[in-house]
Every structure is written in structure tokens, then in C-alpha cells.
Amino acid sequence: MSAQISPGRKNPGGRRPGESGTRDAILDAALRLFSEHGYDGASVRAIAAGAGVDPALIRHFFGDKDGLFAAVVTDRTAVTQRLSQAVSADPDELGRAVTDAYLRLWEAPDTGPILLALVRSVTASETAASMLRAVMISRISTAPWVEAERSRHVALAAAHLFGVAAARHVLKVAPITEFTHDELVDQIAPTIQRYLDGTHR
Amino acid sequence: MSAQISPGRKNPGGRRPGESGTRDAILDAALRLFSEHGYDGASVRAIAAGAGVDPALIRHFFGDKDGLFAAVVTDRTAVTQRLSQAVSADPDELGRAVTDAYLRLWEAPDTGPILLALVRSVTASETAASMLRAVMISRISTAPWVEAERSRHVALAAAHLFGVAAARHVLKVAPITEFTHDELVDQIAPTIQRYLDGTHR
DNA sequence: CAGCAAACTCTACAAGCGGGGAACTCCGCA
DNA sequence: TGCGGAGTTCCCCGCTTGTAGAGTTTGCTG
Structure with missing residues (x-):
């Protein structure tokens, strides 16, 4: 009878041959x-x-x-380890290295969309919020070269970087999106360096 | 008959006496x-x-x-006009005035929740996104004292302020939330001043 | 080659959503 | 005093959501 038990089914159903992906x-x-x-x-x-x-x-x-x-x-993320690399740079160039690495994180095709997803989900999911906190702050401020005393300055630097990244990739604020990556690094790296040194005041 | 046409209704329905609010x-x-x-x-x-x-x-x-x-x-908002006041401050104290005004905007009970609402709605509504852009950037960077040449520096200052405010009120990042308002202003006002002056590099 | 696990499809449900409309009551004004 | 409109309630519609489950086909392993 070649019984068709579910005659309403349009597609065959069942496992597909080969690698499905x-x-x-x-x-x-x-x-x-x-x-x-x-x-x-x-x-x-x-x-x-x-x-x-x-x-x-x-x-x-x-x-x-x-x-x-x-x-x-x-x-699919190597977000944290990329930042870790940056913080092992020459202390005098730390501001530049961290700035460059942080902004690259938002531009790279494998990490950028994830950060975007986290930011856009902060409202809905506390998981997303705490992951974002972790990426944004903890991973930087708990790096070995940060004495407890300085963690507040590091947090300020991270907040600055986050603000710039958000303006560029989420809000898409005109003057910020018009910078090239290198120009942007040039503009803000010195400030990040000052925050990291504690000479920002 | 005292006809009750809708016998299923639990609450009386119809206008309430007096001012309703x-x-x-x-x-x-x-x-x-x-x-x-x-x-x-x-x-x-x-x-x-x-x-x-x-x-x-x-x-x-x-x-x-x-x-x-x-x-x-x-x-219910006077968001923009508050910022306008700040930008008419003494140029030497501009960084401090703007920083103070901006952060106060996020703390005041009448404006803070609105900014929070805008931030949290950025994904859903393009209206929210553009309003936030307007509040964040345009209102500052189109202020009369900004020459076209400097608008990029102003945008960087605004991005910094936004990042700090977001870290404090949305992400609630520990080191940032622990500052008092005045401490926070002390920490970042000099940097804002440098961006506004164009001496940040 | 038998049999089981994985991959896959269809259907369905309960809940929640934004929106709309009918009915009713009260207020202010002619 | 009558009447229109504003304020208020309930009911309902069509849609989307996340999740569930039953059934079907394939690949793999023993």
C-alpha cells in the first residue's frame, strides 16, 4: 500500500543525507x-x-x-583572550595597545556582532548584562598589572572606551563613525594612557 | 425593570466623579x-x-x-535646556560645567528615567535612537561655541560622558557606581576640558 | 543487517501582545 | 433640562511568541 500515514506533510521530513551544517x-x-x-x-x-x-x-x-x-x-568568542594579549604590552604604550585592541574587538567580524548582541540584550537578560560587565571591566581591571588602588582609574578608562564604541557601533553618531580606526586610536589613546597612569587630573 | 444590559460586568464602568488624574x-x-x-x-x-x-x-x-x-x-522633559545652560559657562570651567550638568541629567528624578528609557529602547525604536543621538551629541556639538572644526572633539567628549553614565546607571559597573557625584566630576572633568580645548593629544 | 540515536518536519497549544469597538456613566454647557 | 463628549469598563480579534510532542527518515555501530 506504500502507506502514507501523514498525507498532509509537504516536505519529506527525517534526517538529511550528508553533512548538514x-x-x-x-x-x-x-x-x-x-x-x-x-x-x-x-x-x-x-x-x-x-x-x-x-x-x-x-x-x-x-x-x-x-x-x-x-x-x-x-x-564562538575569543573576546577575553584578545584583551589579555593587549595588556602585556610595553607600559608606555599600554594606552595605545589597549585602545587599539578594544576597538578592534568591535570591528572584527567574529567578536563585533557578539558585543553588539550583548549590548542590545542588556535590558532583557541579566546574563547579558553581567557578561558585558565582565568583558568591559573585569577582564581589564583584574589584569595582573592592576593594583587595587588603580582599579577605579582603569574602570574610567574602560567606560570611556565603551562610550566611544557604543557611539560608533550602536548609536552610530556621525562624527565618531567618520573616523578611521587609526584616527580614532590616535585621538583617544593618550587619554586612556593618562587614566591608566593615574595622571588624568 | 431596571434593565441591566451587561450583567457580566464586575465594575460599574463609566466616568468617575471628580478629578481623575x-x-x-x-x-x-x-x-x-x-x-x-x-x-x-x-x-x-x-x-x-x-x-x-x-x-x-x-x-x-x-x-x-x-x-x-x-x-x-x-x-515631561527639560533635558535639552539643562545642557544649554551648562554650555554658557566660563570657558575655562566648561569641562567641569558640562560634566556636572551631564551627569546630573542622569541622576535627577525627572530626567534620569527618561534617558534610561531611551537607552533601553534604542533597539526597538529608531525614534528612541535618534532622540538619544540628539540628546547625546547634537545638543552639545551644535552649541554656538562649537566651530565646525571642533565638532569631532566635542563628539569624543560626549562619547566619554555617555560611556561613564552608561557604566554607572545601566551596566552598574562596581567601581563607577561607588564614586559620589562630585568625585566622578573631579575624575573626568579635566579630560572633558582637554577634549573641548583640543589639547587631548 | 538490525536497531538505536540523531536529525528533521509538521502540528498544536497556551499565553501574551497591540489594537479596536460597544456600552455605560458622568461632567460641562447650551 | 437636554445633550454631546470625555472617561471608563469589558469583550474580542488576529497575530506572534516560546515551547512541546509525535512521527519520519537517515547514519552509525555492533
């Missing part, structure tokens, strides 16, 4: 949509559609939406 | 919820509940959710 496709679409619209604004269905996949697969691979978000952020 | 109650609740959860996160129903009022009243007074948001932001 579906998981990665979902992660890609999720990264893009989370970074564009934030956690709330990116629906599971939209992400699935973006990956050309059934929404149920997201549940299958990641459990729930939180799991997906966590996977996006943790699976 | 309902419109203001809605505005209050909306300001609070928008600032806590952003545009998307604050539902019309939740705002109505917060005001102790039927959701349909929001539609009645403000048309739709966008209208409510616009009303919240425009009705």
Missing part, C-alpha cells in the same frame, strides 16, 4: 539577529527562518532560547 | 516601566496595570503605544 547555520543566523535586534527582538522563529530550518531544531540542538543565546556567546 | 498615572507608570524594561519589554497591559487602569484608556489618551512613548519623552 544545520547547527552552524542556526548559530550564524542567531548571531546576526541577536546583534541586530537584541534578545527579545530576535524570535526563535525568525532565527530558524534565517537559517532555513524548522524552529523545532533550535529546541533540539539548544534546549531553549536561553541555551541558544549562551551557545552563541560562548561557542 | 488617570492620564498622569499612566504617564508615571509608563516612565517607570519604559525605563526599567525598554520599549518592547514594557507592555501596554503592564503599564495599565501599573497605573491601576484599563488598557483601553491608554489607547483613548495616547492613540497607540508609540504615542504613549512619545508623550512620556516629550511631555
